[in-house]
Amino acid sequence: MQLKTGARLKSTVCDAEVMVITAPDASAALTCGGAPMADAASDTEKGAIDEAHKLGVQIGKRYIDAAAKVEVLCIKPGEGSLALDGDTLLLKDTKKLPKSD
Amino acid sequence: MNIMMLLEMANSVFADRVAFTNSDDGASITYQELFDSSGKAALTAQTSGSSHFAILDVNSLAMPVGLFGSAWAGLPFVPLNYRLTGSEIDALLARITPAYLVTQEDRATTYSDRSDITVVTRKQFLSQLIPVSEQADPWSMDPDDVAVLLFTSGTTGEPKAAVLRQKHMVSYILGSVEFASATEDEAALVCVPPYHIAGITAVLSSVYSGRRVVQLANFTADAWVELARSERITTAFVVPTMLARIVDSLEGQSSADMPHLASLSYGGGKMPLSVLERAMELFPETDFTNAYGLTETSSTISILGPEEHREAMTSDDFYVRRRLVSVGVPLPGVEIEIRDPDGKPLPADDSGEIYVRGEQVSGEYRGLGSLTDDEGWFPTRDRGYTDTEGYLFLEGRLDDVIVRGGENLSPGEIEDVLLQHEAVADVAVVGIPDEQWGEAVAAVIVLKQGKQATEDELQNWVKGEMRSSRVPQVINFKDELPYTATGKLLRREIRSELLGT
Numbered sequence: 001m002q003l004k005t006g007a008r009l010k011s012t013v014c015d016a017e018v019m020v021i022t023a024p025d026a027s028a029a030l031t032c033g034g035a036p037m038a039d040a041a042s043d044t045e046k047g048a049i050d051e052a053h054k055l056g057v058q059i060g061k062r063y064i065d066a067a068a069k070v071e072v073l074c075i076k077p078g079e080g081s082l083a084l085d086g087d088t089l090l091l092k093d094t095k096k097l098p099k100s101d
Numbered sequence: 102m103n104i105m106m107l108l109e110m111a112n113s114v115f116a117d118r119v120a121f122t123n124s125d126d127g128a129s130i131t132y133q134e135l136f137d138s139s140g141k142a143a144l145t146a147q148t149s150g151s152s153h154f155a156i157l158d159v160n161s162l163a164m165p166v167g168l169f170g171s172a173w174a175g176l177p178f179v180p181l182n183y184r185l186t187g188s189e190i191d192a193l194l195a196r197i198t199p200a201y202l203v204t205q206e207d208r209a210t211t212y213s214d215r216s217d218i219t220v221v222t223r224k225q226f227l228s229q230l231i232p233v234s235e236q237a238d239p240w241s242m243d244p245d246d247v248a249v250l251l252f253t254s255g256t257t258g259e260p261k262a263a264v265l266r267q268k269h270m271v272s273y274i275l276g277s278v279e280f281a282s283a284t285e286d287e288a289a290l291v292c293v294p295p296y297h298i299a300g301i302t303a304v305l306s307s308v309y310s311g312r313r314v315v316q317l318a319n320f321t322a323d324a325w326v327e328l329a330r331s332e333r334i335t336t337a338f339v340v341p342t343m344l345a346r347i348v349d350s351l352e353g354q355s356s357a358d359m360p361h362l363a364s365l366s367y368g369g370g371k372m373p374l375s376v377l378e379r380a381m382e383l384f385p386e387t388d389f390t391n392a393y394g395l396t397e398t399s400s401t402i403s404i405l406g407p408e409e410h411r412e413a414m415t416s417d418d419f420y421v422r423r424r425l426v427s428v429g430v431p432l433p434g435v436e437i438e439i440r441d442p443d444g445k446p447l448p449a450d451d452s453g454e455i456y457v458r459g460e461q462v463s464g465e466y467r468g469l470g471s472l473t474d475d476e477g478w479f480p481t482r483d484r485g486y487t488d489t490e491g492y493l494f495l496e497g498r499l500d501d502v503i504v505r506g507g508e509n510l511s512p513g514e515i516e517d518v519l520l521q522h523e524a525v526a527d528v529a530v531v532g533i534p535d536e537q538w539g540e541a542v543a544a545v546i547v548l549k550q551g552k553q554a555t556e557d558e559l560q561n562w563v564k565g566e567m568r569s570s571r572v573p574q575v576i577n578f579k580d581e582l583p584y585t586a587t588g589k590l591l592r593r594e595i596r597s598e599l600l601g602t
Contacts, residue, residue: 005102005244005268006102006103006242006243006244006267006268007242008106008242019102019106019242021275041239059110059113059114059280059281060110060279060280060281061280062275073275075106075109075110076113094279094433095433096279097277097278097404097406097432097433098364098366098388098390098404098406098407099289099306099336099364099366099390100277100306100338100366100368100390100392100400100401100404101299101302101303101306101338101366101368101392101400101401
C-alpha cells in the first residue's frame with residue numbers, strides 16, 4: 001500500500017500500533033508480526049503471528065529500514081516485529097539531548 | 102500526526118502520574134485526567150461551532166487541557182497575550198472568530214454578549230459545566246492541520262499570526278525528547294506564559310517525557326526560588342531577564358541551595374555574560390543549556406549544552422571560552438546556514454542572515470504563506486555567524502543593524518564590549534539618525550548599584566576594544582531598560598526616547 005506521513009496503523013496480529021513519520025515514495029508493504037498493517041480505525045480480525053516476526057516493538061521507539069525510506073514511531077507496544085517489504089526494521093539510534101524547555 | 106498522540110502514549114504508561122500542578126491554588130491533574138478532560142474540552146469546543154480555540158489567561162491547568170483539547174477537536178490553539186490592551190486583544194480576536202474563548206473571571210463578562218465568541222471562565226472550563234454525555238470522535242492524523250496560531254509581539258507593526266502545524270510540533274518533540282525518559286520525582290518549573298512558544302513546547306516536552314510540570318503563573322524571583330525548593334524542581338527554563346532577577350535575589354549567598362535542580366535552560370533573548378557566570382557559581386551542580394529558537398521554528402533549533410558550558414567556563418583558549426556567549430550547535434535534523442544579502446552562503450566567521458531548515462521549521466504566517474524557499478530554508482531575520490567548529494553566535498535582529506557611513510555595525514557586538522565594563526549592569530545600543538554618517542551609534546546604560554562610570558570613560562572603553570566607528574557617539578544613563586514580560590528588549594522604545602519623540 002501507499003503509506004502516508006502521519007498515518008496511524010495497527011498490527012493485525014498483535015497490539016502494536018505505529019505512526020508513520022517518513023513514508024516511502026513508492027508503494028510498499030509494511031508488516032507487523034508477518035502480516036500487513038491496517039488503518040488503525042478499520043475493523044480487522046486478529047490473525048496469527050508469524051513466529052519468524054516476533055521480536056516485538058517498544059512504545060516510544062522509532063524504527064527505520066536500512067535505506068531510510070521509511071520511519072515509524074511505535075505508539076502502542078506489541079509482540080510482532082516490523083518489516084518493510086520483508087526486511088525487518090531496525091531500531092533508530094537517537095542522541096540524548098540536554099533539556100531545552 | 103497529532104500532538105494528542107504524545108499525550109495518548111504518555112497516558113498509556115503513566116496514567117496515575119501527576120502531570121500538572123498549578124502553584125497558585127495547588128490544583129493538580131494526572132495524565133488520565135488530562136486525557137479525559139481534553140476529550141471533553143474537544144467536544145465542548147466542537148459543539149460551540151467555533152473555528153479557533155483561544156485562551157486569554159495566565160498559566161493554569163486550563164492551558165494543557167486547552168492545548169490538547171483543541172488538537173483533539175482539530176481547532177487551532179490560540180494563546181493570547183493578556184498584557185495587551187483591550188482594543189489590541191479585540192483586534193486579534195477579530196481575526197479568529199468564531200472563537201471558543203477561555204479567560205479569567207473578570208474578563209469573561211466583556212465578551213459575554215458577543216455572538217461570534219463562546220466565552221467560558223477558566224473555572225467553568227475546568228469543571229466542564231457544559232454537559233458532555235458522549236465521547237469526542239478520534240482526532241485527525243493529518244500532519245497539515247494547524248496545531249497552534251501564535252501572534253508575534255508586533256514590535257514593528259501589526260502582529261503576524263505564526264502558523265505551526267501538527268507536523269512541526271510533533272517533529273520538534275520526537276527530535277528532541279526521549280519518550281518516558283523522566284522518573285516520577287522529576288518536575289519542571291514553567292514560568293513563561295502560554296502565549297510564548299517555550300510555554301507551549303514545555304508542556305509537550307514534559308508530557309512526552311513523563312515529567313510533572315509545576316506552573317508559576319506570575320513570575321517573581323522570590324516565588325521562583327521558593328517553588329524550586331519546595332517542589333523539588335529538577336528542571337526549569339527561564340528567559341535572561343528572569344535569570345538576572347533570580348541571581349539578584351540570591352545576592353550575598355554563596356550557593357542557591359537547590360541540590361535537586363539538575364538542569365536550567367535559558368533562551369529567548371541575549372544573556373549577559375556576567376549574569377550567566379554568577380548563575381553558574383550559584384548553581385554549581387546544575388547543568389546549564391542555552392537554547393536558541395523562534396516561534397516560527399517551533400522553538401529550539403540550536404543548543405549550547407552543559408558540558409560545553411563547563412568547558413568554556415574553565416578554558417584559557419579564547420575560542421573555547423567565547424562559546425559561552427554562543428547559542429551552540431543545531432539540533433539533530435536541523436541545518437543552519439549564514440547567507441549574505443544576495444542569499445549566497447558565507448564561510449565561517451563571516452556575519453550574515455541566519456537561515457534554518459528542518460522538519461520542525463514552519464516559517465509560515467497566516468495570510469502571507471510560507472517564507473521558506475523551494476529548498477525549505479527559512480530566513481530568520483536574525484544576524485549572526487558560525488565559528489570554524491559550527492558554533493552559532495547571534496548578533497541581534499537584522500532590522501537592528503546600524504548602518505554608519507556604509508558600514509554595518511552589530512549592536513550586539515558593541516553591547517558585549519560595554520557589558521564587560523565593571524560598572525555596567527545592562528546596555529542597549531541602537532542607531533539614531535545622523536547627518537554626516539546616515540546613522541550614529543547611541544548607547545543607553547544601566548549602571549550597577551554603587552558603581553560609577555562617565556560617558557568619556559565608557560567611550561574610551563569601547564575604543565580600547567573595537568574600531569573607532571563602533572564607539573557610541575551618545576551615551577545616556579537610565580535606571581532600567583524596557584523589556585517585554587518575556588524578556589525581549591524594546592529597542593524601538595529606546596530609540597524613540599533618545600530622539601525625544
